[in-house]
Amino acid sequence: MIESFKYLAYHIRTCGEDSIRVISEEVDDYVDQLHTEYNDFLEKTKHIFPHSNDWAFLDKWKELSVEELKEKWVEENKIGYADExxxxxxxxxxxxxxxxxxxxxxxxxxxxxxxxxxxxxxxxxxxxxxxxxxxxxxxxxxxxxxxxxxxxxxxxxxxxxxxxxxxxxx
CATH class of the missing domain: 2.40.50.140 (Nucleic acid-binding proteins)
Structure with a gap:
């Protein structure tokens, strides 16, 4: 899912929103990426996602279990004041x-x-x-x-x- 999001963000940035369409792998005219194309894409887009401190968060809390990570994520991202x-x-x-x-x-x-x-x-x-x-x-x-x-x-x-x-x- 992250790679799909990165691709969409990269595609919008380079080609514009008007060039977005939805296709399925089951459609006959679907063209899959070659491995070299995919690897180039990963290298070119590593700066796009994540925009936030997700990697730093994961590194800081790497000793926690997945469930503990989820709780810590909520704890750190909660807004600390009431919304009137x-x-x-x-x-x-x-x-x-x-x-x-x-x-x-x-x-x-x-x-x-x-x-x-x-x-x-x-x-x-x-x-x-x-x-x-x-x-x-x-x-x-x-x-x-x-x-x-x-x-x-x-x-x-x-x-x-x-x-x-x-x-x-x-």
Whole structure:
């Protein structure tokens, strides 16, 4: 798997994303690499993977068993502080502009969450997000003087393919 990842990274870097396609070894026109081609590839790409300190980690903890290595990996890579952000998924049922400034409108909305609860959201975007669309919303809970507890939107991503693909609000 690591070699496949390295090859993909190398291929993207040298040929571009547009040249990626998926083929199977069972397809008749699949051309396997010669051993010399594969060895050249390994030599040319040794700097690409791993980008991180994986080798140093393995060297430092080489005396540990595989299970102990897994635990140590988790321990060393955990983020040491709490994330105050919250993620919710749901349908934006109602949205209204509460402050129209130049540039991005500031809006208030109500989201019917996938859990069945309703959540209030406040945010700004280049365009007012359409109602009755499903979104993944990431933000922070705040108390608003007029609207009470709201989720202050940091990122709002349309969830369905029918929404504008790749458009991010917030």
């Amino acid at each position: 952000r919250e993620k919710l998924t749901g349908v934006l049922q109602r949205v209204e502009i509460i402050q129209g400034k130049e540039g991005h409108p500031y809006f208030y909305g109500e989201v019917l969450c996938s859990s069945g609860q309703t959540a209030a959201v406040l945010g700004s975007a280049r365009h007012l997000p359409p109602e009755n669309k499903s979104y993944i919303i990431i933000g922070v809970r705040r108390n608003h003087p007029e609207h009470g507890e709201v989720l202050e939107v940091h990122k709002m991503i349309p969830e369905s393919k029918s929404s504008t693909e790749g458009e991010q609000l917030g």
